[in-house]
Amino acid sequence: MKIIILGAGQVGRTAAYHLSREEANDVTVIDSNEEILRDLQDRLDIRTVTGNAASPRVLESAGIGNTDILVALTNSDEVNMLACQIAWTLYRTPKKIARVRSADYTSRDRLFGESGVAVDVWISPEQLVTEYVARLIRYPGALQVLDFADGRVRLVGIRARQGGPLVGEELRTLRVHIPNIDARVAAIYRAGKTIKPEGTTVIADGDEVFFLAASKDIRAVMREMRREEAPVRRVVIAGGGNIGFRLASELEAKNQVKLIERDPRRARRISEQLKSTTVLQGDAADEELLLEENIDSADVFAALTNSEEANILSAMLAKRLGAHKVMALINKPSYAELIESGSIDIAISPQTVTIGSLLAHVRHGDVVRVHSLRRGAAEALEVVVHGDADNSRVIGRRIEDITLPEGTTLGAVVRGEDVIIAHHDITVQPDDHLILFLTDRRHLEAVEKLFQGSASFL
Amino acid sequence: MKDTLLPVAHVFAMVIMVFAVIMLAPLVLAIWGLDPALWAFVVSAFATFVIGALLWLGTRRFKRELKTRDGLMLVALTWVALPAVAGFPLWSYLPIHFTDAYFEATSGLTTTGGTVLSGLELLPRSINLWRHLLSWIGGMGIIVLAVAILPLLGVGGMQIYRAEMPGPMKDSKLTPRIGQTAKLLWAVYAGLTVCCILSLKLVGMQWFDAVCAGFSALSLGGFSNYDANIGHFDSVPIELVLTAFEVLAALNFATHYLAWSQRGVRAYFRDSEAKAILAALIVSCLGIAGFLLLKGTYPDFPTALRYATFNVISIATTSGLHTQDYALWPTFAPMWMIFLSCIIASSGSTGGGIKMIRTLILAKQANRELNQLVHPNLVRPLKVGGSVIANRVVFAVLAFVFLYFMSVTTLIFVQLASGLDFITALSAIIACINNAGPGLGAVGPGSNYGVLNDFQTWVCSAAMLLGRLEVFTILVLFTPTLWRK
Numbered sequence: 001m002k003i004i005i006l007g008a009g010q011v012g013r014t015a016a017y018h019l020s021r022e023e024a025n026d027v028t029v030i031d032s033n034e035e036i037l038r039d040l041q042d043r044l045d046i047r048t049v050t051g052n053a054a055s056p057r058v059l060e061s062a063g064i065g066n067t068d069i070l071v072a073l074t075n076s077d078e079v080n081m082l083a084c085q086i087a088w089t090l091y092r093t094p095k096k097i098a099r100v101r102s103a104d105y106t107s108r109d110r111l112f113g114e115s116g117v118a119v120d121v122w123i124s125p126e127q128l129v130t131e132y133v134a135r136l137i138r139y140p141g142a143l144q145v146l147d148f149a150d151g152r153v154r155l156v157g158i159r160a161r162q163g164g165p166l167v168g169e170e171l172r173t174l175r176v177h178i179p180n181i182d183a184r185v186a187a188i189y190r191a192g193k194t195i196k197p198e199g200t201t202v203i204a205d206g207d208e209v210f211f212l213a214a215s216k217d218i219r220a221v222m223r224e225m226r227r228e229e230a231p232v233r234r235v236v237i238a239g240g241g242n243i244g245f246r247l248a249s250e251l252e253a254k255n256q257v258k259l260i261e262r263d264p265r266r267a268r269r270i271s272e273q274l275k276s277t278t279v280l281q282g283d284a285a286d287e288e289l290l291l292e293e294n295i296d297s298a299d300v301f302a303a304l305t306n307s308e309e310a311n312i313l314s315a316m317l318a319k320r321l322g323a324h325k326v327m328a329l330i331n332k333p334s335y336a337e338l339i340e341s342g343s344i345d346i347a348i349s350p351q352t353v354t355i356g357s358l359l360a361h362v363r364h365g366d367v368v369r370v371h372s373l374r375r376g377a378a379e380a381l382e383v384v385v386h387g388d389a390d391n392s393r394v395i396g397r398r399i400e401d402i403t404l405p406e407g408t409t410l411g412a413v414v415r416g417e418d419v420i421i422a423h424h425d426i427t428v429q430p431d432d433h434l435i436l437f438l439t440d441r442r443h444l445e446a447v448e449k450l451f452q453g454s455a456s457f458l
Numbered sequence: 459m460k461d462t463l464l465p466v467a468h469v470f471a472m473v474i475m476v477f478a479v480i481m482l483a484p485l486v487l488a489i490w491g492l493d494p495a496l497w498a499f500v501v502s503a504f505a506t507f508v509i510g511a512l513l514w515l516g517t518r519r520f521k522r523e524l525k526t527r528d529g530l531m532l533v534a535l536t537w538v539a540l541p542a543v544a545g546f547p548l549w550s551y552l553p554i555h556f557t558d559a560y561f562e563a564t565s566g567l568t569t570t571g572g573t574v575l576s577g578l579e580l581l582p583r584s585i586n587l588w589r590h591l592l593s594w595i596g597g598m599g600i601i602v603l604a605v606a607i608l609p610l611l612g613v614g615g616m617q618i619y620r621a622e623m624p625g626p627m628k629d630s631k632l633t634p635r636i637g638q639t640a641k642l643l644w645a646v647y648a649g650l651t652v653c654c655i656l657s658l659k660l661v662g663m664q665w666f667d668a669v670c671a672g673f674s675a676l677s678l679g680g681f682s683n684y685d686a687n688i689g690h691f692d693s694v695p696i697e698l699v700l701t702a703f704e705v706l707a708a709l710n711f712a713t714h715y716l717a718w719s720q721r722g723v724r725a726y727f728r729d730s731e732a733k734a735i736l737a738a739l740i741v742s743c744l745g746i747a748g749f750l751l752l753k754g755t756y757p758d759f760p761t762a763l764r765y766a767t768f769n770v771i772s773i774a775t776t777s778g779l780h781t782q783d784y785a786l787w788p789t790f791a792p793m794w795m796i797f798l799s800c801i802i803a804s805s806g807s808t809g810g811g812i813k814m815i816r817t818l819i820l821a822k823q824a825n826r827e828l829n830q831l832v833h834p835n836l837v838r839p840l841k842v843g844g845s846v847i848a849n850r851v852v853f854a855v856l857a858f859v860f861l862y863f864m865s866v867t868t869l870i871f872v873q874l875a876s877g878l879d880f881i882t883a884l885s886a887i888i889a890c891i892n893n894a895g896p897g898l899g900a901v902g903p904g905s906n907y908g909v910l911n912d913f914q915t916w917v918c919s920a921a922m923l924l925g926r927l928e929v930f931t932i933l934v935l936f937t938p939t940l941w942r943k
Contacts, residue, residue, distance in 0.1 A: 002634075026634040034848070042526070047634035 001362055002067045005029045006053035006083055007074030008036045010331055011099065011125055014351035015071060015358050018376060020046045022444070025362060028062045031074075054083040056090055064091045069361060072098040077105060081117050088118030097121045097361060101242065121361065125354040130246040132353045133327065136346060137251065137300055140229040140325070141222055143208065143346060146371045148382045148435050149414040154215050155186065155371065155380050155437070160207045161226035172199035174224060182421040183213035183221045186411045186437035187378065194407065194439040210373075210380075212411035212435060214419040232299040236260070236323070238284030238314050239305030240270045243329065247304065248277045258293055260284045262305075284314040287321065296322030303328045312339055319343045333375045352376065365452040368433065379441045382414075383434050383451050393450055394434075400424035405446035407439040462941065464520035466531045467513055473536055473604050474510030477543060478503050483591060484547070488584035495582040498551035506543050527940055533601050533622050534935050537923055540600065541567055544592055551585060557912045564919045565907075566592030567600070568926035569808060571680020571778035571895035574908040574915070579684050583666060586683040590673040596926070597677025597808040598647045598711075599623065606640035624805055624813055624928055632712055646714050647808075651676045654703040661695035671696075671779075675703040678808045680778025680895035687903070688768070689781040697768045700779060708735060708775035710806035730843030731804045731814045738814075739774060742798060743767045746791050753788045766791075774798035776809040778895020785902030792898055796885060799894040810893030810925050812862060816855045818842050823852055861929045866891055869921050876914050886910075890918045891925035 003019055005012050008031035020027040027046040030053050031037050037048035051058035053074050064070070070087045072080035077100050084096035100106050100122040112119045135145040144157035160167050165177055171185055185197040189208040195201060203209060203225070213221050222228070235251055237244045240261030248259045248270075257277040261267040264281050271279035282289045284303060295301065301318035303311035308330045315328040320343070327346040330336045336347035352372050359370040359379075369382040389396030399410055399422055413420040414433040420426060428434070434451075438444060481503040488496040524532065544567060545559035552559070558574045565572050566589050578586065595603060601622045632639045655672035659665060670683045684690035688700060706714070709732050716725035726732045747759065747766035756762040765782050772779045773795040784792050801817045803809025822840050830836050839846045866887055873883035878900070885897030886907070896903040901910070907918060924932050934940055 020634075026638075028634050045634075045636050047631045 001069060002026045003069045003071060003362065004062050004064060004067050006072040006080065007031055008033065008040055009073065009075055011351060011354055012073040013040060014355055015073060016040065016044055016046055018355050018359060019362060020044045030058060030062050054079045054086060056086055059087065064093060067093055069095045069097065071358060077102050081119060084119045085117055095120050095361060097123065097358065099123055099125060101126055123354065123357050125350055126242040126246060128353050128357065129243050129348065129350045130250060133247055133302060133348060134250050136327065137232050137235065139218060139222065140232050141226055146380060148369055149433055151215055153212060153412050153414060153419050153435060154218055155210060155212050156218055156222065157208060157210050158222055158225050160203050160205060160209050162205045163227040164225040166224040167203050167205055169202065170199065171197060171201050171203065177224055178220055181217045181220050183211050183217060184411045184421045186210045186212055186409045187439050210437065212421065234298045236293065236295060236298045236301045238303040240266055240279065241304065241306055244304040245270050247302065248274055252277045285310060285317055287317060290318060290321055298323045299325065301326045308332060308335060312344065315344045364448045377441060379438045379444065381436045383436060385428060385432050385434060385451060386430065388430060394428045395430055397428055398424065399426050399428065405443040407443055408447055409437045411435045411437055462527065462531060464517045465522050466528050466535060468517040468521050469524065469532055470535050471510050471514035471517060472608060473600065474513065474543060475507055476604065477540065478507035478510060480591065480595065481506060484584040484588040487587050488582065491583055493582035493584050495547065495551045495584045498547045499584060501550060502547040506546065530931060530934055533927065534931050536600055537927055547588055548585065555912065557915050561907065561915045561919050562589065563592060564922050566679065566681060567596035568893050568922040569593050569596050569677045569679040570890055570893040570922045571674065572889065572901065572907045573681065574906060576685055576906060576908060578682065586670060589681050590670045593677045593679030593681050594651065594673040597679065598644055602640045602643060605637055606644050622927065624807065632715055642715055643711050646711050646718065647676065650703065650706060657699045658696060661699055662693065663696060671700060674779055675700050675777065676707045676808065678704065678707050678775055678777040682779065687781065688779045694764060697764065697781060701768055701771050704771055704775045704777045705739065708803045708807050708809045710804045712806050728843065730818065734818060735802055735804055735814050738798065738802060739771055742774065742794065743770050746770050746794065749791060750787060755787055770795055773894055774802040776803050776811055776892050776894040780896065780903045783902065783904040785898045785904060796888055799892045800888065812859060815842065816859065819847055819852060819855050820859065858929065861933065865924050865929055869917055872917055873914060878914060886918055887921050890921035893922060893925050
């Protein structure tokens with residue numbers, strides 16, 4: 001597919017990396033900063049064009065005429081929307097994705113689409129990250145919680161710990177432990193290596209386990225993997241930027257939230273908009289301030305400022321001062337790897353959270369959701385199967401009869417409103433949503449082929 | 459050293475194996491024409507493949523993704539080592555030393571076109587085809603070919619591409635993927651070559667001669683399968699066809715692609731290099747024709763214009779085909795031709811030398827400095843063809859031109875010290891570094907590089923490689939930082 005990415009910021013660069021990594025995509029990146037582009041072109045096999053992202057002349061020189069997807073990721077909502085509109089009005093670009101941050105725009109449904117601004121899909125990285133962090137706080141103990149089928153099914157990553165009833169037992173005993181609940185372990189990582197989950201696999205202390213379950217069953221399954229943690233009550237957020245502010249407003253109804261913001265004016269502004277959150281003006285890495293605000297009794301400390309170094313330092317400090325669980329927003333994958341083995345419990349990578357929503361649109365076949373995992377090495381997909389038993393390689397077959405590529409597990413089937421955890425005797429029907437877990441995304445093409453099978457007959 | 463060289467050698471091994479496959483072309487011709495060089499090609503192709511395969515197997519352990527410095531190393535290694543392999547059939551069949559075989563192969567691959575062989579028409583056809591084929595492959599670039607056909611060079615390919623493609627600004631790609639860009643360039647190149655060969659056939663050449671001349675013209679090589687070069691045919695239509703295709707080959711192939719995809723010639727008018735090249739060529743042809751008439755070299759203007767046009771354009775575009783022994787013309791004419799060979803060819807063409815774009819940038823930079831003297835507060839960006847050239851590029855061009863002239867000067871001194879006369883040393887080095895072909899004096903069009911001794915031949919080989927890879931890629935091998943961990 002021919003893809004143009006506007007803006008070579010954090011999100012734009014990550015998108016370029018992930019998209020160009022797939023052989024079938026031709027990626028062109030437009031940005032006004034020549035230096036960044038040159039550096040990017042040295043590392044990725046892409047084309048770069050320097051100039052204003054919303055200028056027709058610049059878009060033309062990037063080959064907008066035969067582009068399939070325009071992804072507008074500059075840091076200005078207005079530029080992104082205008083660029084999409086221009087691409088549609090002048091060049092009839094089939095798919096236009098824009099990053100739109102401001103809830104002012106996104107809360108008005110009629111603004112986008114047929115008669116409005118020509119944006120087919122809008123994504124708001126801040127919103128996605130906020131939801132992600134909120135889910136992590138809702139399920140204490142989870143490393144990752146990812147939604148499928150509008151939140152009916154969730155994929156949860158969790159570190160198994162001594163004390164969970166299933167730890168030290170074979171996987172098949174899960175049904176004995178919790179008889180009324182169905183879950184499927186999709187992948188197990190032990191010391192960085194994948195282990196194929198089978199009925200006889202024994203879960204060890206320290207394993208990173210990914211399982212799929214209906215949303216209501218998640219807590220029960222998590223209890224099997226490690227001792228249940230008390231629900232989070234006290235949350236301290238460092239940084240009152242877009243993400244910190246959104247998170248506070250989402251959590252303040254049910255939790256006791258404190259928010260530390262360095263800039264007095266910003267602190268004042270958000271305090272006017274928040275209801276019950278305690279907004280504090282000060283430095284999140286100030287030991288005295290943290291102690292004064294009883295950091296030692298905080299259940300979660302989330303460092304969400306713009307500066308990843310500041311996030312790391314303040315999170316480490318909070319941990320040392322006694323915060324129960326600390327999270328830090330970190331952009332650089334290398335930093336994330338460094339610190340997750342150390343004193344910070346969870347590293348949140350905004351790009352990995354965001355990139356999935358882009359990847360879903362470039363996949364072949366009807367892919368509705370993609371979550372990038374383990375820094376892009378693994379991937380979880382929600383695929384809709386179309387066709388009938390004659391032209392599809394999956395429809396009408398029992399799951400045990402479908403040969404999945406190596407490292408791929410079929411975790412769940414969503415049929416209408418029902419969530420069916422995938423067992424070998426389930427037959428796939430048309431329009432089922434299948435949820436797949438790939439431990440090695442190099443087999444992605446094979447998976448795409450499997451579900452796309454029908455296309456060649458149409 | 460081990461960590462740097464072996465992963466590169468692994469990729470290079472694949473290039474060698476591809477080369478063994480290319481050797482099958484003259485081999486098939488040799489079988490078909492039952493010519494005496496058959497065994498030389500059988501042995502060479504086999505040996506080349508075995509060397510490549512052994513190297514590949516031996517370095518398999520060190521396989522990894524290429525980094526920037528690996529890219530430079532790969533290009534340099536390929537160009538330095540491949541002539542040894544390419545010269546193998548020549549060395550095993552002809553009664554020549556390794557030095558001469560290396561020179562001949564280098565001269566082919568770098569599209570220089572100077573030869574050490576004489577009695578070319580008596581050589582087996584397969585040998586002649588091989589010489590021209592080397593030229594043709596070297597024209598668009600071995601590595602660009604490898605990028606086009608070997609998918610493994612995708613990542614990190616930009617550095618490799620940059621190290622081989624001529625010109626100061628190589629960041630513009632025709633397509634987002636480097637592999638596709640390389641394929642397109644090769645497609646345009648091959649397409650033009652076919653057109654040239656068919657046109658030559660149409661104006662009366664034999665198939666084999668047309669293929670050889672076509673390869674030489676498009677690659678701006680200069681090899682011929684006759685000692686008298688194109689003078690052998692003594693035909694105006696042939697000269698016209700070759701002249702036309704030489705000019706096309708001296709323009710940017712990206713411009714050809716644009717023109718073709720837009721179905722119009724507008725792309726050429728937007729290419730400021732193309733305009734400057736055409737203007738300089740027309741003025742030079744007319745001027746030299748007039749000069750030759752004035753000096754009485756040729757009796758009438760049409761004759762003078764005919765010979766001036768073909769030879770001036772050939773040398774200026776760094777092709778080196780010729781119909782006359784222009785070394786015998788009054789000194790101004792051949793000197794002017796050699797001067798043109800330094801600057802005429804466009805970036806992204808198959809020609810050599812400093813390239814027109816650098817000349818334009820430097821001229822405008824000089825003009826900017828002059829204006830600055832008059833208006834000390836002047837703010838004026840450097841523009842070529844309407845687009846602003848970054849200062850970084852200007853600095854790179856200055857550094858390039860300095861290194862280019864220092865290389866020329868140093869090598870000329872080396873040749874003088876080895877005992878060559880001034881005019882031969884000067885013209886040989888300039889003709890080699892510009893990949894033009896014949897020089898003046900002892901290595902003029904009437905003679906060839908066979909008169910040089912072994913040492914002098916090696917110096918010329920080095921000059922050709924320096925010129926083809928635009929100095930930097932070779933010199934970077936001698937920077938200690940490249941080898942440090």
